[in-house]
Amino acid sequence: MSASEADSLVLRLDGFEGPLDLLLDLARAQKVDLAKISILALVEQYLAVIEGARRIRLELAADWLVMAAWLAWLKSRLLVPDSPEAEEGELAADVLAARLRDLSAIRAAAVWLGARPQLGQDVFARGAPEDHTEIDRSRLALDVGSLMRAYLQAMRRQVRTRRYQPRQLTLWTVKDALQRLGVLLGSLPDWTSLERFLPDGIGSPTERRAALASTLLAGLEMARGGAIRLRQEEAFGPILVRSAAGGVEEGA
């Protein structure tokens, strides 16, 4: 490579993609098979280019200088014949040649790819494809696991609600029972168990027994007034109640 060639390369340095790119370019300029290039000649050319850049005080990125230093080391090894150092140098030269071949192969692959008709560039697919798929959302995704989680969630929220609105232990008073019996009496079809008149949502057995007692007292009170009739078939059997208005008379 003549001095002027090296100078023109210096001017184009920022057109290269790093030191390896320049090395490959120099190797190609040798116009031989990459397997047979002279690494020593390559090294000298690279160092000449870097020297040229220094001469015109071109600012070079660190990787250019790192490569220059490494190549200078390589050159010194290659120049000492028949020594362990030369062997080391030849190994390093082989590595460099292999890297250049790799890069060269990639360059060729990129060119090969770029030469293919590209979709959206050179060839075009259908601009308005048709979609014949239909989404059917009629089926339900159900599994026992989510059913269980939902149940637990409901039960837990119940607890939380109670925690925030603590319910007093309500004792169903005789007055409450009287009012309830009075309201519900009209809807009585026939003899009905007294227990049916207990309020909804009684929690504990204690509350229930208290409510039953109150309701019985209220029933007795109303029966005494003649509004209802009470009946018990056997001792400790269910106490039945019905409205006094209408219906067939039976023993009280």
Next chain:
Amino acid sequence: MTEEEALRLAEALVFASAAPVGARALSQLLPQNMDADAVLAALRERYAGRGVELVEAGGGVQFRTAADLAPLLRKVIEVPRRLPRVAMETLAIIAYHQPVTRPEIEEIRGTGLSQQTLDALLEANLIAPKGRRETPGRPTLWGTTPEFLTQFGLKDLRELPRREDLLLEPIAASPSREAGEGSEALATDH
């Protein structure tokens, strides 16, 4: 440009365009002496009776799957819906407490039950009325259907985990327990 070349060009243009192609758009690519309408008419003729046909649409022409083939190409993708959380909770309560009335469900959930939720479960054929409770007001009793079992892949209701296995400690019974479990519930719910 030969007539055949014009036809090729029109074919490619209509194919690649996202929108219908009018005669004017085509004529921009054709030599002056060529009639774009005639080229499109020839193209339509060429595709007549084929799997794809040239049809008029939105001020131009467009390729479209032949009507008789569309049903064959139709692919139905099932995307099963999830039940809303409220509906799932209601369903779970009905499953465990059946037969159960609406006020009872509301009592258990601690909040009102919308007609919409009930309707959704009825529509999905997961619940059905099971008579009425013979109490004042005669409220409807709700229970699950055989369809419920099928949908959840259960042989019968006994295959559901027992309540005792789910609620390891009776939730409402002891007040001291309530506090502990309450905060735990808060943590997991949110």
Next chain:
Amino acid sequence: MTEEEALRLAEALVFASAAPVGARALSQLLPQNMDADAVLAALRERYAGRGVELVEAGGGVQFRTAADLAPLLRKVIEVPRRLPRVAMETLAIIAYHQPVTRPEIEEIRGTGLSQQTLDALLEANLIAPKGRRETPGRPTLWGTTPEFLTQFGLKDLRELPRREDLLLEPIAASPSREAGEGSEALATDH
């Protein structure tokens, strides 16, 4: 189903689809005794030389406009910018060495990989992360996408030329800077 009917059906199926259609998808629509590959081959023959052609790409077949019509079609169809040389080289490295890490890519090119290049390849959906290498630092591994095959009209990755074949004529196959083409390629990069 007659052969002509099968051809119509295949034509409609491939025409409608936005992505390449595999022989298996077609065979699901054909009677058992019909060979989907044979039908697609007949379809390809029918469209040979037309404005729209059937090509193999990305594990299936797809209709595409004929390459020779591109100069005319580009006048009316908007075309994205071509990938710069740096991006093409990076793509080639990923295609050949996948799964590959960023330091490995940089080692092969002998220079850093810019964010801009990575973004351009990701944006074009040509590459995708393929997990991480279980080495210190756990660097991301990169590979090509199915869209890579589709975009470059490749059946599969095995269609890429072998490395040995690429090296056979390294000078002829590569852009030669001496011929002035190099400076042109450089100009598009920056």
